[in-house]
Amino acid sequence: MLRLRGRIVSHLLSFSSTSGPAISPLHRLLSASAAAGPVSPNPSGFAVEDYLVDTCGLTRPQALKASTRLSHLKSPAKPNAVLAFLAGLGLSGADVAPVVAKDPQLLCAKVDKTLAPVVDGLTGLGLSRSDIARLFSLAHAYFRCRSIVSKLHYYLPLLGSFHNFLRLLKRSSHLLSSDLDKSVKPNVAFLRECGLGDCDIAKLCIREPRILAINPERIRAMAACAERLGVRRGSGMFRQGLQAVAFLSEEKVAAKLDYLKNTFRWSDAQVSIAVRKYPNLLGKSKESLKRRSEFLVSKVGVEPVYIAHRPTLLSYSMEGRLRPRYYVIKFLKENGLLDGDLSFFTAVKMTEKVFMEKLISPHKEAAPHLAEDYATACKGEVPTNFIFRWTRNRL
Numbered sequence: 001m002l003r004l005r006g007r008i009v010s011h012l013l014s015f016s017s018t019s020g021p022a023i024s025p026l027h028r029l030l031s032a033s034a035a036a037g038p039v040s041p042n043p044s045g046f047a048v049e050d051y052l053v054d055t056c057g058l059t060r061p062q063a064l065k066a067s068t069r070l071s072h073l074k075s076p077a078k079p080n081a082v083l084a085f086l087a088g089l090g091l092s093g094a095d096v097a098p099v100v101a102k103d104p105q106l107l108c109a110k111v112d113k114t115l116a117p118v119v120d121g122l123t124g125l126g127l128s129r130s131d132i133a134r135l136f137s138l139a140h141a142y143f144r145c146r147s148i149v150s151k152l153h154y155y156l157p158l159l160g161s162f163h164n165f166l167r168l169l170k171r172s173s174h175l176l177s178s179d180l181d182k183s184v185k186p187n188v189a190f191l192r193e194c195g196l197g198d199c200d201i202a203k204l205c206i207r208e209p210r211i212l213a214i215n216p217e218r219i220r221a222m223a224a225c226a227e228r229l230g231v232r233r234g235s236g237m238f239r240q241g242l243q244a245v246a247f248l249s250e251e252k253v254a255a256k257l258d259y260l261k262n263t264f265r266w267s268d269a270q271v272s273i274a275v276r277k278y279p280n281l282l283g284k285s286k287e288s289l290k291r292r293s294e295f296l297v298s299k300v301g302v303e304p305v306y307i308a309h310r311p312t313l314l315s316y317s318m319e320g321r322l323r324p325r326y327y328v329i330k331f332l333k334e335n336g337l338l339d340g341d342l343s344f345f346t347a348v349k350m351t352e353k354v355f356m357e358k359l360i361s362p363h364k365e366a367a368p369h370l371a372e373d374y375a376t377a378c379k380g381e382v383p384t385n386f387i388f389r390w391t392r393n394r395l
């Protein structure tokens with residue numbers, strides 16, 4: 001172990017001399033440790049808690065908690081070797097501290113038998129040193145499991161990129177803790193049978209990171225629930241359907257359907273149409289749905305059946321899209337500046353560029369303040385020029 005420690009410290013010193021300034025106080029400590037020679041195990045002299053604070057950068061409360069899992073350590077030899085190896089990867093003390101706080105046993109990992117083989121394996125998958133450093137910061141205890149290499153070998157082509165994998169890992173560690181053969185691969189095979197390509201599966205996972213790790217029977221039940229809502233397998237909406245019902249009980253789905261019917265005054269057939277066309281409707285909060293119902297039905301004058309057949313109206317921001325564009329259309333109509341019969345839905349779904357080109361820019365002379373007023377409305381304010389007598393005339 002002492003020979004291994006010596007080699008790692010030498011590597012760190014060499015790396016620092018060619019890579020600019022010292023990485024952190026960790027480098028200075030290891031340099032001093034190397035100069036001082038071998039550390040003799042001293043059961044009564046090695047204060048783990050102080051080491052975690054002074055060397056690893058943990059706070060005193062973090063160190064107190066972590067030290068209970070490292071009480072067996074009798075010298076800093078093994079932790080020094082681990083820290084030196086991590087510093088050689090370009091990780092600073094600030095990178096290492098939060099990981100050690102969550103996984104203190106990292107300091108007991110064997111560099112030659114665990115950490116080095118993991119890094120070699122990840123490098124073989126095409127990951128750069130900076131990629132590996134980012135993975136280390138998110139994987140925590142799984143970084144010291146050699147199975148992480150085989151899991152990334154499977155996930156990277158499935159998810160399309162290392163960036164997508166990190167997006168998932170930031171939200172959940174389920175992909176690293178799950179069993180590939182018992183859960184992940186059977187679930188991926190089933191999703192492919194349902195007509196989802198790898199790109200769709202990646203998008204589904206980014207929204208629902210746990211979905212590949214669950215029991216295969218459970219994901220089949222989710223698919224059956226989506227189909228009962230009218231979202232067919234193989235349709236373009238099936239991914240959204242799965243996403244909408246994921247981890248919801250049948251009772252909760254039924255309660256959401258009832259709320260939609262009551263809030264928008266929809267019949268069973270109309271709520272079925274709306275959910276089939278826009279499954280993510282089931283994920284909207286009650287407050288969000290209530291506000292949109294009050295605005296669209298009570299103020300804009302849109303008929304409930306109109307919304308049922310165009311449910312994506314409910315996906316747009318009230319402050320950033322629905323209200324400001326309603327104000328513009330109403331202003332143009334009341335001032336005789338709108339040619340033709342433009343529907344509210346058509347105006348709402350226009351891109352910002354098209355909306356400006358078609359409904360703002362042509363009226364620079366007749367309504368010179370329109371662009372400014374629209375920009376103000378998009379910030380949640382109501383300009384004086386946009387204050388009208390509310391009517392229930394459908395737009």
